[in-house]
Amino acid sequence: MYNFTFHRPTTVRQAAGLLARNPDGKLLAGGHSLLPVMKQRLAQPSAIVDLSLVEGITGVELKGRSVSIGAMTRHADVANSPVLKEVMPGLAAVPGSIGDPQVRNRGTIGGSIANNDPNADYPAACLGLGATIITNKRRIAADDFFQGMFTTALEEGEIIVRISFPVAKKAAYEKFKHPASGFALVGVFVSKRGPDIRVAVTGAGANGVFRVPTFEEALKKRFAAKSIEGLTIPASGMNADIHASPEYRAHLVGVLAKRALNKANA
Amino acid sequence: MAAVSMTVNGKAVTGDVEPRTLLVQFLRENLRLTGTHVGCDTSQCGACIIHLDGIAAKACTTLALQCEGSSITTIEGLAEPGGALHPMQEAFREHHGLQCGYCTPGMIMSALDIVRRNGNDLDEHLIRDQLDGNICRCTGYHNIVKAIESGAKNMAAK
Numbered sequence: 001m002y003n004f005t006f007h008r009p010t011t012v013r014q015a016a017g018l019l020a021r022n023p024d025g026k027l028l029a030g031g032h033s034l035l036p037v038m039k040q041r042l043a044q045p046s047a048i049v050d051l052s053l054v055e056g057i058t059g060v061e062l063k064g065r066s067v068s069i070g071a072m073t074r075h076a077d078v079a080n081s082p083v084l085k086e087v088m089p090g091l092a093a094v095p096g097s098i099g100d101p102q103v104r105n106r107g108t109i110g111g112s113i114a115n116n117d118p119n120a121d122y123p124a125a126c127l128g129l130g131a132t133i134i135t136n137k138r139r140i141a142a143d144d145f146f147q148g149m150f151t152t153a154l155e156e157g158e159i160i161v162r163i164s165f166p167v168a169k170k171a172a173y174e175k176f177k178h179p180a181s182g183f184a185l186v187g188v189f190v191s192k193r194g195p196d197i198r199v200a201v202t203g204a205g206a207n208g209v210f211r212v213p214t215f216e217e218a219l220k221k222r223f224a225a226k227s228i229e230g231l232t233i234p235a236s237g238m239n240a241d242i243h244a245s246p247e248y249r250a251h252l253v254g255v256l257a258k259r260a261l262n263k264a265n266a
Numbered sequence: 267m268a269a270v271s272m273t274v275n276g277k278a279v280t281g282d283v284e285p286r287t288l289l290v291q292f293l294r295e296n297l298r299l300t301g302t303h304v305g306c307d308t309s310q311c312g313a314c315i316i317h318l319d320g321i322a323a324k325a326c327t328t329l330a331l332q333c334e335g336s337s338i339t340t341i342e343g344l345a346e347p348g349g350a351l352h353p354m355q356e357a358f359r360e361h362h363g364l365q366c367g368y369c370t371p372g373m374i375m376s377a378l379d380i381v382r383r384n385g386n387d388l389d390e391h392l393i394r395d396q397l398d399g400n401i402c403r404c405t406g407y408h409n410i411v412k413a414i415e416s417g418a419k420n421m422a423a424k
Binding site: 106 | 328332380
């Protein structure tokens, strides 16, 4: 990888200052997406700002009717959080399915969301629950945050601090895990919180995570797999690569949505 | 160059490294601890697994500077000073849990992390599931799984 300068701030403010002084700098969270990309020389940051010593941006807390997760919370710590497993096991299952145990020991929720890999799991959970991404500058609704593959609403120098997930009574995630990479070939997160029903899909779309309004509408009558029986989504706009065709991915969206609904209702 | 200091296998160490130096390079090239291997260099194979502050991590996907002030354990830190093998190492020997041995340090460091997270009574299904981040191209995993199950039990007995 190309060389860079390395910085270890201890506050969000210091980190923001370092980014302002290093316009080509990048934040380093768990490093399990950024470092591989730097090794391939696909990214060439002039400075790395390591967030691992920044105080106050880790941990899982129940705040009223929301679960607030610090941006630097590792996947393993979210997956094993007793409070999250109790109030919303469907969300706790998402980081438990990422990569392998060592990746889960290092990777973070904030890093995953900021990267917005089109096959990552957390974007589906954020969009599928209507989460709010809280940065050092503002609060961004998940519906506005994810803007296409590897693209988010984050501005220069903006740092994700926490992610707030409303607690949904019913929530579940199902993914077709790529056997080698562990990424979602397709992943579907479903939730029901009062009248708010969401179906969010990762891995399938050529432009990253998306919602399925036709499924959501059909589920308003009854939040059950039966309600979307026979419904399909078009293959146009689906991703195509050596792993799966657009038609296959579109098919998997329906299959996994039904499985997720069964899990959410179990 | 930047100064880095950490504890490796109980000993305080320091070094002068480029910021881009990976932890695995620092261990192998600066400290000459060559038990930690580089298999794929893409965070897939697990030959480089070490314990970073007690938790298994891939040293090929960690910068040395990220470990400033941390405590690292490598495969060289497991056996007793007199040379007696750690029960998990002994179990790999006993069950012939290796052929070429390239993946073995990572397998053993991973196995100890499985014990840390799941206790000493492990079943085959759990071991295979938890070895997701380790690749062996010789053995077909059968004896590795047996070794981990037995090594975990022997650790409790010790």
